[in-house]
Amino acid sequence: METVEKERDAKLAPYLRQAHAMFRNGFEDEEMKKIFLRNTFEEICSNEHKFCFDKSLSFCLEEMIKESDMETVLKFFDSLSGDWEEIAHSPSGSHVLQTIFGKIISDIELSKKPHESDIKSELLGIIKHFVTLVEGNLNEMMKDPNGSHVFRSLYQTLAGVLLSDSRKSDSEPDIILAKGKVPKNFLKMLKKLTTNIIEAPRFNELIGNAHGSVCIALMVEVLHKRSLMKTQGVFCEKMLSHLKDDSMIIMMKDKHASRIFEKILKFGNKNTKIALRKVLFDDEKRFFELSAHPVANYVVQRMISSAHDSEVFKEVFDYVCRGFEDILESQNYGIMQKLCEQCLEYPDTQKQFYDKLLESFHCTDIEKRTAFISLISTLRTHDSYFNSSTAKITSVEYHGSVLLQTLLKFDNIGLIAKSMSHTPVSDIVTLACDGSGSHFVESYLTTDKLKFKVKKEFLEKVGDGWLAIACDKYGSRVVEKMWDASDIAVKRLLIKILLKNADAMAQDQFGKFVCRKVQMKRYQTRPEEWESIQKDICQKRKMFADIIPKTDSAKRVKR
Known part of the structure; x- marks a missing residue:
């Protein structure tokens, strides 16, 4: 047999x-x-x-x-x-x-x-x-490198939720079944399983475990997306009660446990967020130590981005601003970036954020403010930048570029516009031809907040520098994006500037695409036809731009 x-x-x-x-x-x-x-x-x-x-x-x-x-x-x-x-x-x-x-x-x-x-x-x-x-084997299952994946799949099945990051393609949206489609017994089992986990005798071991921490973080998110806020609240509060303040701080510095606190700050209820903020704000020195920590600073970032109430954000903003310069020195620029992004939701804090930036980069004097772009893009103070052997932009910091792009969304961008008008052409070319800096220059030239007069002065100032920009891998994209977003007046001005070096551009591997984009040959041979085509393109773009905001606002009102 x-x-x-x-x-x-x-x-x-x-x-x-x-x-x-x-x-x-x-x-x-x-x-x-x-x-x-x-x-x-x-x-x-x-x-x-x-x-x-x-x-x-x-x-x-x-x-x-x-x-x-x-x-x-x-x-x-x-x-x-x-x-x-x-x-x-x-x-x-x-x-x-x-x-x-x-x-x-x-x-x-x-x-x-x-x-x-x-x-x-x-x-x-x-x-x-x-x-x-x-x-019967909770700890073993959740701490196992393979079993933990099975546990997470089971938990999502019971909730009728399938998160995008649990599948092969992160671009796919979350699957959240309608509550009526999820069997009631599934939800009962989900609640019972959640209770058994939090009451497990060795639950604390899971928090700092590489696989167990991911399971707990997923549980917090799934309960939120299933709208089981009462179950989630009890789960989070009991979990925090297992930890003393000192041990909680240690856990925030742990690369595995910290993700749990990030998820609680993102998806937790009001009480758990308040409890975590209280722990963070209890000791100012300790808070800025966490802000400077390579792992714990992500918990601080999440705390900032989760402040969706004006009073709460004002408290967080004032607290973080006390050690703004120390945070910059620790080079954890993510905290500064998150604070800047939240200022978009609360415009009243934007001026104060600008002032803190000027103070931290040692350029509060009116004369020194003209170097604002150079300082932020390189993330160096005024003293460090101008005391170096070469006071010019040699490379662009990624976080500096992202920060400048966010600042362009502020209500007032006068400081950026004034600084750009004083930035040397060589530095502008370096910015536009840099992988990170090009995104800022693109955002600057395509924003609707700049008047035609400012754009005209900028284009004329760069002058022959546009040849170097158009013939660069990143710079050519800047020119093309600016062209797509410009009205006919800016296009007329730009093509006249580019025309001076049309032959050199046409022979370059990147410049030839710019020539094709701006229809250089048609402009040289049939300028009237070029004018007519560009006017039609601009008119259509303006028409759609007028329609889209109305649609968005209608959606907001409906909500």
Whole structure:
């Protein structure tokens, strides 16, 4: 008998590979595909668990599970029940289980009518059995590199939520099933599982664990997206009560545990956010130590971006501003960036933010303010920049460029415009031809806040420098984007400037695309036709620009 079974096993592996090859070739209709898949899974019956441990065969199973009907998938899932725990902890098997849970969510989402009662009953029974198994080995499952993925898939299935970062493509949106589609027993099991986790005797071990911390962070997010705020609130409050203030600070510095605090600040309820802010603000010296820490500073960033109330943000803003220069010295520019982004929501703080920047970069004097662009783009103080051997921009800091782009969204950009008018042409060319700096120059030249007079002065000032910009990999994109966003008056001016070096541009690998974009040959030979075409383009752009804001505002009112 054993010899017969071994021979059968040896034949089934090639059979599964062949069946998978036929499956990938496609079928004439859906019914044929379903029958084929059902027969394939029946043929490999009693050997499924062995194939789950094989890397190549498990991949075949995953692809076929995704296209099978729910009845076939549940039979397959149930047949693995005797080896669930071993499969969950294996590298290949864990992927098979994750695929099954993903299939359950997508099948419920796409189903237009409720599942037949017998299938629904079978689904609930199998899931309940699996949840019981997980509850008996919570710590081991959540701390295991493979088992933790299975736990996260199970938790999302119970909630009827499939997060985009849990799938292969982050660009795909989250799947959040309508509450009516999620079986009530699923939500009961979800709440019970959440309670069991927080009351587990070794729960604290999970917080600092590389895999356990990801599970807890996901739980906070899933409960928020499922709108189970009461369950989430109890879970977060009990978790914080497990930790003393000192141990909480230590956890914030841990690269694994810190992500939990970030998720709580992003998705937690009001009480938990207040509790965390209280811990952070309790000691000013400690707060700025955290701000300077390579890991904990991300928790501070999340605290800033989660301040969606004017009073709360004002408190956070004032507190952070006390050590603004120290934060810059620690080179954790993300905190400064998040503060700047939040100032867009609360315009009253914008002037104060400008003042803090000027103070921190030692350029509060009116004469020194003209170097504002150079200082921010290089992230150097006025003293450091002008005391160096070469007081010019040699390279652009990424965070400096991003900060300048955000500042361009402020209500008042007079300081930036004035500084750009005083920035040397060589530095402007360096900015425009830099991978990071080019995005700032592009944003500056395409903003609607600049008057035509300012743009005209800037274009004429750069003059022949446009040749170097147009013939650069990044600079050519700046010219093209500016061209698309400009009105006919700016286009007339720009093409006259570019015309002086048209031959040199036409022979350059990047410049030739700029010539094509601005229709240089047509302008040289048929200027009137060029004028007419450009006027039509600008008119259409303006027409759509007038329509889009109305649509957006209508949506806001509807909300």
